[in-house]
Amino acid sequence: MSVGTLYRGGEGMWTWVLHRITGVSVFFFLLVHVLDTALVRVSPEAYDLVIASYKTPIVNLLEVGLVGAVLYHALNGLRVILVDFWSKGPRLQRQMTWAIGAVWVVLMLPGTFFMLKHTVENLFGSAA
Amino acid sequence: MTATAEAPVAAPVAADVTFRIRRFQPEIDAEPHWEEYTVPLYPTDRVLTALEKIKGEIDGTLTFRRSCGHGICGSDAMRINGRNRLACKTLVKDLDIRKPITVEAIKGLPLEKDLVVDMEPFFDAYRAVLPFLIPDGHEPSRERLQSAEDRARFDDGTKCILCACCTTSCPVYWTDGQYFGPAAIVAANRFIFDSRDAGAEQRLEILNEKEGVWRCRTTFNCTDACPRGIEVTKAIQEVKRALIFRKV
Numbered sequence: 001m002s003v004g005t006l007y008r009g010g011e012g013m014w015t016w017v018l019h020r021i022t023g024v025s026v027f028f029f030l031l032v033h034v035l036d037t038a039l040v041r042v043s044p045e046a047y048d049l050v051i052a053s054y055k056t057p058i059v060n061l062l063e064v065g066l067v068g069a070v071l072y073h074a075l076n077g078l079r080v081i082l083v084d085f086w087s088k089g090p091r092l093q094r095q096m097t098w099a100i101g102a103v104w105v106v107l108m109l110p111g112t113f114f115m116l117k118h119t120v121e122n123l124f125g126s127a128a
Numbered sequence: 129m130t131a132t133a134e135a136p137v138a139a140p141v142a143a144d145v146t147f148r149i150r151r152f153q154p155e156i157d158a159e160p161h162w163e164e165y166t167v168p169l170y171p172t173d174r175v176l177t178a179l180e181k182i183k184g185e186i187d188g189t190l191t192f193r194r195s196c197g198h199g200i201c202g203s204d205a206m207r208i209n210g211r212n213r214l215a216c217k218t219l220v221k222d223l224d225i226r227k228p229i230t231v232e233a234i235k236g237l238p239l240e241k242d243l244v245v246d247m248e249p250f251f252d253a254y255r256a257v258l259p260f261l262i263p264d265g266h267e268p269s270r271e272r273l274q275s276a277e278d279r280a281r282f283d284d285g286t287k288c289i290l291c292a293c294c295t296t297s298c299p300v301y302w303t304d305g306q307y308f309g310p311a312a313i314v315a316a317n318r319f320i321f322d323s324r325d326a327g328a329e330q331r332l333e334i335l336n337e338k339e340g341v342w343r344c345r346t347t348f349n350c351t352d353a354c355p356r357g358i359e360v361t362k363a364i365q366e367v368k369r370a371l372i373f374r375k376v
Contacts, residue, residue, distance in 0.1 A: 004150060004160075004232050007297065008210035012348030012361075016299070083346045083361070085369065090362035093348060 011097045019076050022069040029066055060119045064112050071107060075100040142168040145225045147178055150232035151242050153189065160239065164228060171221035175208055175231065179215060179243075192243035199355060202291030206243050207232045212293040212353040234296035236305065250292050253308045257316035257334055262327030278323040285318030285363055287356040294350035294360045306339040310350035310360045313341055317363040320376060328376045332367070341367045 007013070040047040053059075079096045083089040089096075144166050152160035167181045176197055183190045195201040197216045204215040208231055209223060215231075223229050237245035263272070288311065295301055295309035316335055320328040335341045341364055350360035370376050 004235060005207070005210045005230055007207070007235065007299075007349070009297070009299075009347060009349045010352050012346065012352075013299065016345050016347045080346055084365055085372065087369070090346075090348075090351070090359060090365050093346070093361075 011094055015076055015079070015097055019073060019080070022073040025069050026066070026073060057119045057123060060116060064115050067111055067115065068104075068108055071104055071111075072100075075103055140170045140172065142170050143225065145169045145178065145220060146228040147182065148228040148230045149182075149190070149242070150230075151190070152233075152239055153191075154241055162230075169220050171219070173220045174216050175213075175218045175220070175223075175229070176204055176215040178220070178229075179231070191241045200289055202289035205234050205291040205293045205296070205355075207234055212297045214291060214293070214355045217355050234292055236296045236298070236302040237292070245296075247292060249305060250295055250309065250311065251290075253295075253312040254290065254315055257308065257312045257331055258327055259312075259315040259319065261319065261322070261325055262330070263324070264326030272324045274323055281323070282318050282321040284358050285314045285321075287358050288314050288318070289356060291355060293353040293355055294358075297349040297353040299347055299349065300343050300345055304339070304343065307343045308335065308340055310344075310364060313344075313367055314358060314360055314363045317367055320367065320370065328370075332371055332376075335367055336371050341371065344368070 036047070036050050039050060079093070079100050082096060083093050145168075146164055146166045148162050148164050150160050151157070151163050165182045165186050167178055167186070169178055169181075174197075176194055179190065179192055179194075183192075192206070192215070193203040194216065195203040197204075199214050199217040202214070205212060206215055207213075208215065208218050209229055212234055231243065233239050233243045233245050237247060237250060240246050290311060292311060294314070295311045298307075298310055301307050301309045313335060316331045319325045320331050344361070344364045346361055346365075348361050350364075351358075351362070354360055
């Protein structure tokens, strides 16, 4: 069985692939989130137990991933809207791709810092 | 003798170039498979030349479509090094020949043999958008006049050669063969924005359906693939805008 090669698309194709991946990831997060929040009506103790299990470094990393995914999906969504409805959009799609990438990095740097600060201090001890 | 003789032009040097071609012979193969062929080529040779050399000198069973060989008939669209291009417009010097050059059939249409696909679904979508002038009122006794500006409005779409490079580069088309695909939408755009045409409303309704322009996810693969340099995604966007703002 021989498969064909992967299509070598440009930025447009890969931003779309990433848009799908982040979209599906955020959907599954929401699904889990609805389930764990609904748990409080079943048993407040079970709810506390589940929420406590979230206070681990791994879940903290996942939270950073979630913020990154939501932020990317939102920014790229705006880019796609501009591509579709702004007359100059299709010609500027490459520049807009780099622009949303830059905004993503600028927002994620401090975001990641503050989100991971507590975990890192707990794990490695606070300098203060 | 004057001393104005030009510098001697170096004779072009042929180099061995290896092609990795995805072969499928329905009479003997259950599945497509890759095969390698090495042929001497000049940097200015086209990939089409290589295929003809392979067919003529190494393996006569290699099957591909070609007609004009000059990038205007649209017969030899294929996937070269992972991207849709015309074999006759792709020069060896523009490819990295240190690795084998992969050549395979365009994706998303039924594979018939080697590099040949069934183009019928592609042409079905093309026919469905009414790609011909739909005039209004009485037939004029002279030409249908049009200003240069009105002609320029849809110029980009007139360059299409129906090679299917765009449609078969579209990830939506690969998974949803019902989607009209970029080429059909370009053909519709070419008439929708033609001042002499009165069928815009009909075509817009056809493209407003589920498998119409709204399936486009703006991946720009079509724009990148078009060997005629048509801004395909822009053409699709113009149809979307015409539908949203109800203005042609």
